[in-house]
Amino acid sequence: MELVNGTRVQEFILLGFELGQQKRFLLLVFFSILYVLTLAENFTIITLVVVDTHLSRFPMYILLSNFSWLEICYVSTTVPRMLFDLASLRGIISFPACFLQFYIFFSLGTTECFFLSAMALDRYLAICHPLRYPQMMSPDSCYVLVTACWLLGFLVYVIPVILISNMSFCGPNVIDHFLCDPGPILSLACPPLANAPIVLQTAMNVVVCLGNMFFVVLSYGAVILTLMKTSCQSNRMKSFSTISFHLLVVALFYGPVAGSYVVPVGESEMKVIKVITLFYTAVTPFLNPMIYCLRNDQVKEALGRLWQRKTILLESRVTV
Numbered sequence: 001m002e003l004v005n006g007t008r009v010q011e012f013i014l015l016g017f018e019l020g021q022q023k024r025f026l027l028l029v030f031f032s033i034l035y036v037l038t039l040a041e042n043f044t045i046i047t048l049v050v051v052d053t054h055l056s057r058f059p060m061y062i063l064l065s066n067f068s069w070l071e072i073c074y075v076s077t078t079v080p081r082m083l084f085d086l087a088s089l090r091g092i093i094s095f096p097a098c099f100l101q102f103y104i105f106f107s108l109g110t111t112e113c114f115f116l117s118a119m120a121l122d123r124y125l126a127i128c129h130p131l132r133y134p135q136m137m138s139p140d141s142c143y144v145l146v147t148a149c150w151l152l153g154f155l156v157y158v159i160p161v162i163l164i165s166n167m168s169f170c171g172p173n174v175i176d177h178f179l180c181d182p183g184p185i186l187s188l189a190c191p192p193l194a195n196a197p198i199v200l201q202t203a204m205n206v207v208v209c210l211g212n213m214f215f216v217v218l219s220y221g222a223v224i225l226t227l228m229k230t231s232c233q234s235n236r237m238k239s240f241s242t243i244s245f246h247l248l249v250v251a252l253f254y255g256p257v258a259g260s261y262v263v264p265v266g267e268s269e270m271k272v273i274k275v276i277t278l279f280y281t282a283v284t285p286f287l288n289p290m291i292y293c294l295r296n297d298q299v300k301e302a303l304g305r306l307w308q309r310k311t312i313l314l315e316s317r318v319t320v
Contacts, residue, residue, distance in 0.1 A: 009169040014091035016178040041289035042068035052302040059142040071285040098180040111153025113212040120219035256280040
């Protein structure tokens, strides 16, 4: 796999899942169905929030619709490429395409960190400061917060990606993963320039992830303490139910991400890392809409109104 005369690598080979043809086909079918369902779920939430005037007024649903769009982008960055490689048995990806996937994937992941913090802030203000909530989290303020999440998410990884992409890659060019992850990529870099980008990239991950996770824990901790002091039992149980689903989404995101850093990097451990990465790139975006909306009465009512509107429209067309 060594390139002749130290020529710069022009493409990488994504090793993916080293499985037999039958297992690859089963994975292809399963994740194709999962991908379509994920798109359908998240597009449904976006449509409900945009079309239904009752939902579009609430900051929580503005954040939720943007979060759903983020999940669509997030899953579309990796899953279609993985499905293509499973179907074609070829994992060749060009150098620019690999680093573009690396940048977009980690930028969207970082944006999700900020969105989880924004949603935690929204619940904190709504429960801990209900009288000031309409002024502090107005629709305009919410859109500013959404814009900040997107901008910060895509600014964080600009410098690490530029530094890593300008490193020397002179062979081999096989990435032991199904996506362009910085860990396997950096292991292919020619020394001695590898250390500084590794330290920078790891430091950025730790600061962003731990910082946002700490903020989320503090916010929901304050919310839980406030709810414990609430005298109304019905309001307390309803709020606890909502918060528990929010915390489950947070755990589904940060749990696998933390697990991927805890697992030591080795030939056998890479299989575990691939499974963990596959979970939070393909399975979590499918589960999140179900968790947020499964027991949400307002979303159910909005879905009923949308279905009723479509039924009336179809009946009027048939009548005409």
